[in-house]
Amino acid sequence: MPGKNSESDFVFLNIPYDRQFQPLCLAYICGIACFGLVPRATLEIPGDRRLNRILDLIKRCGVSIHDLSRVQLDQNKPRTPRFNVPFELGLTIAREKLVDPKHQWYVFETVNRRAEKSLSDIAGTDVYVHGGTIQGVLRQLSNAFIRHERQPTLAQMMAVYRYVRAELPSILKASGAKSVFDGARIFRDVYIAANLKIKGRA
Numbered sequence: 001m002p003g004k005n006s007e008s009d010f011v012f013l014n015i016p017y018d019r020q021f022q023p024l025c026l027a028y029i030c031g032i033a034c035f036g037l038v039p040r041a042t043l044e045i046p047g048d049r050r051l052n053r054i055l056d057l058i059k060r061c062g063v064s065i066h067d068l069s070r071v072q073l074d075q076n077k078p079r080t081p082r083f084n085v086p087f088e089l090g091l092t093i094a095r096e097k098l099v100d101p102k103h104q105w106y107v108f109e110t111v112n113r114r115a116e117k118s119l120s121d122i123a124g125t126d127v128y129v130h131g132g133t134i135q136g137v138l139r140q141l142s143n144a145f146i147r148h149e150r151q152p153t154l155a156q157m158m159a160v161y162r163y164v165r166a167e168l169p170s171i172l173k174a175s176g177a178k179s180v181f182d183g184a185r186i187f188r189d190v191y192i193a194a195n196l197k198i199k200g201r202a
Helices: 019-034 050-059 084-098 114-118 134-144 154-175 184-198
Strands: 010-014 038-040 063-067 104-109 127-129
Touching: 010 019, 010 084, 019 038, 019 063, 019 134, 019 154, 019 184, 038 184, 050 084, 063 084, 084 104, 104 114, 104 134, 127 134, 134 154, 154 184
Parallel strands: 010 038, 010 063, 063 104, 104 127
Antiparallel strands: none
């Protein structure tokens, strides 16, 4: 998936992996691609020595997005909150503070002011609240990337999202996946579909 893009174009996408979040995952992938950037995720990482590989992936990305929308208890027993996203946010902040001050990280959420309560150590940080909607995610990506050279309109991003959403059954079938969270292949193929639409080849 990285192809000829430089690492400064890579965006570490740290989001919840559940079926209810799949439409927002598609919105993130499509929106990031519309800015000429390349989404990267832990879905690309195999099981062995996972933490080291996560750290390496964060290191290779100039930007990261962390969506804290799943801080509530899940439905599976034993019922627990999900800590992977805030944990990887912490790894990213530590790296930015201690090693790579040029790394830019952004916090996204569904509910206004909830992040300040669930993760009070980030008080004073701008939180991009998307309200759990597709347009909300795309709109907040535009706010986060306001200084980026490429500035797609919301209508352009929605057109790419609608195309990829319509093509998703075929993309899933071709990769043998059941959802966009089923590994590196499907994640890459969704990005490629978005990029083809952006470049007018779809």
